[in-house]
Amino acid sequence: MPELPEVETIARTLREGRGAPALLGRRIEDVRVLWPREVHGLAVDAFVAAVNGAYVAQVGRVGKYLIVELQRGAVRRPMLIHLRMSGRLDVLSAADAFTKHARVVWLLDGGLALRFDDARKFGRVYLPEHIDDVVGHIGPDALQIGADEFLQRLRDRRGVLKSLLLDQHFIAGVGNIYADESLFRAGLHPLRAAHTVAENDARALFDAVRAVLFEGIEANGASFDWVYPGGNFQNNFRVYGRTDQSCVQCGRPIQRIVVAQRSTHFCAVCQR
DNA sequence: GGGCATGTTAGCAC
């Protein structure tokens, strides 16, 4: 499901509440692991023992990973959650938490629970000693990287632009939707080889990625199927999911091809 | 029933 804007929206919701109870400041009283494969890197009993009794000291995001800082006494330990294709996180009444696709449920003080719901079971929960044990191998966050570093990294790569934007080692946070939308706004063809992109076009791509991600966050992410509710950015799609519909700039039909195993939407006239 | 899905990774070929 989620790309950077959706994960950022979830992080803000867990911090601030926004209609639901906030996670920030809550105490974890117990954990139920209903699908053990989603807990990665340590045994379930060790995970439960390490989390029980901790307070949620902070909630953040790096790339598509949610970062929940847990604190017990003076000891802090990060818990990372990746939603993959169909994961979602909600704070709700503990009595309502054990639904069909609940995979991990953290029982909180006040009769509340944090529910990790994940129909497809691809999601992951990590409890490393240090954040970098999990996210150390990915590239800089797409909203943290600067223009110069983006240009440099682009020059150093051989692949095609669409594949590169999806590659979390290149930059972290962009997924299939925002990659297509970024390339359209930059006027660049998804199959363009990265090293053939002139500097002004590379800067246009950098600007487009940031603009699309910020617009996505502003709209609370994109919602267009049963997986992720509450967002509005789907109303601003210019190419994604618009196969055979008219290009908003030139009127020619949007094309769909497959790149890096992912459906890819673009305008053959506007994107070169 | 077939094809599709906002993600990632291991294995393999070049």
Next chain:
DNA sequence: TGTGCTAACATGCC
């Protein structure tokens, strides 16, 4: 070593 392709993970929707 880098890049790209396939399969796998597992389920639900149209």
